Amino acid sequence: MKLTRLEVKSFRNLKELQLNAADGVNVIYGENGQGKTNLLEAIWLFTGSKSFRGASTSELIPLGGDRADISLCYDDGVRQNELRMMLGDKKEIMQNAVSLGSATELCGGFCCVVFSPVHLNLIKGSPSERRKLIDVIIGQMKPRYLSVLSEYNRILLQRNTLLKDVQFSSSLLDTLDIWDMALAKKGALITKTRQSFIEKLTPFCSDFYEGISNGRESFDMSYQSNIEIDGEISDETMLCQLKAARPEDLRNGTTSIGPQRDDILININGISARAFGSQGQQRSGVLAIKLGEAALMNELLGQTPVILLDDVMSELDDSRRDFLLHRLEDKQIFITCCDPNQIFDVDRAFEVSEGKIVKTE
Numbered sequence: 001m002k003l004t005r006l007e008v009k010s011f012r013n014l015k016e017l018q019l020n021a022a023d024g025v026n027v028i029y030g031e032n033g034q035g036k037t038n039l040l041e042a043i044w045l046f047t048g049s050k051s052f053r054g055a056s057t058s059e060l061i062p063l064g065g066d067r068a069d070i071s072l073c074y075d076d077g078v079r080q081n082e083l084r085m086m087l088g089d090k091k092e093i094m095q096n097a098v099s100l101g102s103a104t105e106l107c108g109g110f111c112c113v114v115f116s117p118v119h120l121n122l123i124k125g126s127p128s129e130r131r132k133l134i135d136v137i138i139g140q141m142k143p144r145y146l147s148v149l150s151e152y153n154r155i156l157l158q159r160n161t162l163l164k165d166v167q168f169s170s171s172l173l174d175t176l177d178i179w180d181m182a183l184a185k186k187g188a189l190i191t192k193t194r195q196s197f198i199e200k201l202t203p204f205c206s207d208f209y210e211g212i213s214n215g216r217e218s219f220d221m222s223y224q225s226n227i228e229i230d231g232e233i234s235d236e237t238m239l240c241q242l243k244a245a246r247p248e249d250l251r252n253g254t255t256s257i258g259p260q261r262d263d264i265l266i267n268i269n270g271i272s273a274r275a276f277g278s279q280g281q282q283r284s285g286v287l288a289i290k291l292g293e294a295a296l297m298n299e300l301l302g303q304t305p306v307i308l309l310d311d312v313m314s315e316l317d318d319s320r321r322d323f324l325l326h327r328l329e330d331k332q333i334f335i336t337c338c339d340p341n342q343i344f345d346v347d348r349a350f351e352v353s354e355g356k357i358v359k360t361e
Helices: 036-047 117-124 127-141 144-165 170-212 235-252 279-301 318-326
Strands: 002-011 014-020 025-029 068-075 080-087 092-095 098-100 112-115 219-224 263-268 306-310 333-337 348-353 356-360
Touching (some): 002 036, 014 036, 014 356, 025 036, 036 068, 036 112, 036 333, 112 279, 117 127, 117 279, 127 144, 127 279, 170 219, 170 235, 170 318, 219 279
Parallel strands (some): 025 348, 306 333
Antiparallel strands (some): 002 014, 002 068, 080 092, 092 098, 219 263, 348 356
């Protein structure tokens, strides 16, 4: 998977620019606030996922403007592909000159892995941040998963509404079994899929973390489900848990059982990275997860994803920077930094200033 060209017109603070990428290490450098991260964000949107910074569409359009226009060309090893995204009152997305119904239709095509300082919340943040991590990873590798997740969330919303309305109309209680069965079917599938992916992802992450820490520390990750009974996850086990929790759910007006309450446990040296890990350990842990994600994607899809690293080098010493880049050989990488001398073996460098590429080396 190689990005060959990116064109941007009026995206955040980016004015009008064209970036012709090298196959290897591409460094995007410049002072803070010039648009380096915005470039990576524009690339990431073509995976079909939302902004990795959690931005809404309106935030991607410059102040005082009415639209943003970005296009990207990439080579998947079989053919050249051209993607275009026009953001405004209406979002328009095109793939090889064919209009798509939504950005999610891009999932599974152009594949990326992104690391940004905001991803430190994968360890430091709430369980929802970690669930979002695994959902984005799975969505790129199995696009159908996203439709299952969307359907589950729709059913969950309907059930929560019903739980609140029962107090005004007790006859609605008779319909709760129907919603429980629908919720359990989708919920068990989501839980088993997440658990399976964590099991496949963890060995890659452990290997990368060992390298990043020079073999001094160990890394482990596991999925914590609330519908598992005696090691089994199924429609029946979730139904059983839903029935047991029904009195509580009716009192609180919300569903307490299901994958929306699960968590991913991340340990360093056998103890919680969230509770006891240092800032350096947490940063290294997130890096290991992202590199593991790239390795798993390559194994399952037969595609090497494009690697986007935002401000990753500033807090790493020379040996860790060197390890990181050497473990990413044969991959296309885009790295942002303030000082390009932090990066070794650069194939191409782009200086960004005031939303424009002012120099290419």
